[in-house]
Amino acid sequence: NAGVMQNPRHLVRRRGQEARLRCSPMKGHSHVYWYRQLPEEGLKFMVYLQKENIIDESGMPKERFSAEFPKEGPSILRIQQVVRGDSAAYFCASSPPMSGHTEAFFGQGTRLTVV
Amino acid sequence: AQKITQTQPGMFVQEKEAVTLDCTYDTSDQSYGLFWYKQPSSGEMIFLIYQGSYDEQNATEGRYSLNFQKARKSANLVISASQLGDSAMYFCAMRERDSGGYQKVTFGTGTKLQVIP
Numbered sequence: 001n002a003g004v005m006q007n008p009r010h011l012v013r014r015r016g017q018e019a020r021l022r023c024s025p026m027k028g029h030s031h032v033y034w035y036r037q038l039p040e041e042g043l044k045f046m047v048y049l050q051k052e053n054i055i056d057e058s059g060m061p062k063e064r065f066s067a068e069f070p071k072e073g074p075s076i077l078r079i080q081q082v083v084r085g086d087s088a089a090y091f092c093a094s095s096p097p098m099s100g101h102t103e104a105f106f107g108q109g110t111r112l113t114v115v
Numbered sequence: 116a117q118k119i120t121q122t123q124p125g126m127f128v129q130e131k132e133a134v135t136l137d138c139t140y141d142t143s144d145q146s147y148g149l150f151w152y153k154q155p156s157s158g159e160m161i162f163l164i165y166q167g168s169y170d171e172q173n174a175t176e177g178r179y180s181l182n183f184q185k186a187r188k189s190a191n192l193v194i195s196a197s198q199l200g201d202s203a204m205y206f207c208a209m210r211e212r213d214s215g216g217y218q219k220v221t222f223g224t225g226t227k228l229q230v231i232p
Contacts, residue, residue, distance in 0.1 A: 033220065042206055043160075043222040056219065091160060093220070106152075106160035 004029075004094050005074075006107035013082045013114050021077040021110045025094030029105070032075045034067055037089040037109075049075060082114045117141065119207050119223035126228050128197045135182070136192040136226045138207030144168075148210040149190040150220070151181065155203040163205075166190060197230045204228075 005024040013019050025032050030051050035043040045059040049069040060067065064082075069075040079086055092107045120139045128134035140149065151163040166174045166181045174181040182191040194201055207223040 035222070042224040043208075045219060045221065048219065089158060093160075105162070108159045111158070 004092060004105050004107035006090075006092050006110050008110060009108060011110055011112045013112065015083060015114055016081050019079040019082050019086070019112055019114075021079075021090050021092075021112070022074045023077070023092030023094075023107055024074040025092075026105050029094035029096050031095045032069050033093045033095075034075070034077050035091045035093065037091060039088070043091060046077075079112075082112075084114050087112055087114045117223075118211075118221040119209050121207055121223035121226050123226045124224075126226055128194075128201075128228065128230055130199060130230055130232050131196055133193060133195045134197055134228065136194070136205050136207075136228065138190045138192065138223060140188050140190060140207075140209045142188075142209060142211045144211040146212070149181065149183070150208040150210070151179070151190075151192045152206045152208060152222075153201075153203045154206065154225070160206075164192070194228075199230050199232060202228060202230045 004026055007022050011019055023032060032049045034046040036046055037043045047060050047067045048056040049067060051069055052071050064080045066078045077090060089109045089111050091109045094105055118141055122137055126134060147168045149166045153161045153163050164174050164176045164179045164181050166183045173183050178195045180193045182193055190207060192205060204225045204227050206225045208220050210218055210220045212218055
């Protein structure tokens with residue numbers, strides 16, 4: 001029973017390149033959340049997705065960032081034309097499809113470094 | 116207003132002593148949940164303990180207990196018998212329904228705990 005899997009663990013991109021971060025939720029989980037953690041800070045909510053639906057993207061920057069969770073395959077967080085300020089740890093969490101879930105299970109994060 | 120407030124950026128505790136990490140929250144939702152996560156230097160987020168807003172008893176998990184005071188809107192984490200491996204960042208978080216009816220988890224800024232031998 002694998003946990004939430006994120007890959008890659010570490011990603012280095014040059015300014016202007018695209019970054020793709022993947023998240024495979026726990027088996028049976030259909031809700032995925034993405035968070036960003038800047039150095040020395042807490043986690044900031046970015047987006048909440050269910051299969052094939054973006055439920056809440058109020059924490060996503062309006063430009064360059066997008067997220068999807070297709071019917072098949074992992075959830076993808078995509079950052080276009082990366083800038084130095086995008087350097088952060090990006091965490092994905094998943095939870096089961098019922099209200100009152102007691103915890104969200106986190107992946108180990110992807111550490112993005114923009115050089 | 117901050118949804119989750121952790122007022123202690125850093126704490127020191129002597130090994131084998133107990134320590135309390137503070138967390139206050141703000142919500143108008145009647146049904147919500149409070150979590151504590153540990154983030155060691157390796158970076159992963161480790162779930163420690165959960166308290167539901169309707170739970171009458173304080174949650175406990177091994178050496179971790181959550182001191183839940185609903186009227187004061189506080190959810191402090193108590194770690195008993197601190198160990199060197201407890202040195203880490205600790206985040207308080209709250210799950211609530213937002214204005215759109217969707218569940219969202221909000222995190223505090225964290226407390227860095229250092230256990231002294």
